[in-house]
Amino acid sequence: MYKNGLKRIIDFICSLCALIILSPVLIILIVFGTIFMGGNPFFTQPRPGKNEKIFNLVKFRTMDNRKNKNGELLPDEVRLNQYGRFLRNTSLDELPELINILKGDMAVIGPRPQLVRDMVFMTDEQRKRHTVRPGLSGLAQVNGRNVITWEDKLKWDLKYIENITFLGDVSLILQTIGKVFKRADINREGTASDIDFGVYLLGKGEVSREEYNRKQAEAKELLKRR
Template sequence: MYSRFLKRVIDFFCALAAICCLSPLLVVLTVVGAFKMKGNPFFTQPRPGKDEKIFKLVKFRTMTNEKDANGKLLPDDVRLTAYGKFLRSTSLDELPELFNILKGDMAVIGPRPQLVRDMVFMTPEQRKRHTVRQGLSGLAQINGRNAVTWEKKIEYDLEYIKKITFLGDVKIILTTLNKAFIKRSDITEEGSDTATDLGDYLLASGRITREEYDRGQEEAKKLIAMSECHSGAEGDRIHEVEGSREKG
């Protein structure tokens, strides 16, 4: 009853209440972000949601759009600003996702929405994580977040969808608040400013070949292109939003 009917209703009103209560903070972060990022303070990116339907996730931008002489985005650690690191350490960059929840793209609690180029490298069993709405936080986030392996992260996601309860969601929310605002832990992988893509992880560990890797990347681009065409968005937006991970 909760997971099928009540969860969406509760998510909607929780997101609406949070937006109302946090509106002054959202306005301040928007203004400061526009100044710090020298332009658009928001970052949007295609992410696979429930039933693998691709939606546009929105966050506060933490990295600049600086490019090299060839027009290619500079490495994440170069583009990540001090202001961006602060947003990540406090998880304030995630606040705009409240609007994704309000719209119905996401839930308050669920598996975190990964990149399309991560999804294509998941096994059919692992892709079952997309049978529910993706969440602002989830079981993987309170058990290591980006500090655990991809296998363990997805294992937590699959564990969550097997038994979704109101009390379980409340526990995840309280633990998330503790980790995000008090401990500020498990934001990134050790020695890295951003999380490693699943395809890169599998390639580096020798679990897939370069040919399989390239094929997966092409599949991801096609899925995004199909999504963009369906929504009527401009095609050149695809490259911009898929150019970097920001934070998972």
């Protein structure tokens, strides 16, 4: 009953209450984001949701739009300014996802929504993580987040969908709050952002360059057809 009904109702109520209570904080972050990011404070990106239906994930922008003389965006570590780093370290950049939860794109707890170009490299078994709504946090996030391997992250996601309970979700929420306050497991050592799954597999030699390019083309095609 919880997994197939009550969970969505509770997610809606929680996200609505959180948006109302946190509205002063959101307004301040919108103003600061507009100033420090030089314009639109929001970042939207297509992500696969439940049943692999693609939706637009909303976050606060953590990287500015500085470009080189050829009009190309500078590397992530350059565009990740001090304000953006603050948002990531405190996980405040995730707050706009409350809107996604309110709309029904996401849940409070569930497998984190990965990129479409990550999804196409997953096995059929790993893609079962998309049989439920993705979450603001999940089992993988309280067990290492971005400092565990992709394989372990996906295993935690599959383990979560095997047994979704109210008490389990409450426990994960409390553990997530603890992780946020400790600012734990935010980035893999030596990276400004977590590495794409396809790049990770290519580096391990588990996919060929030909297969990598084919999967990337598949991801682009899925985005075109959304």
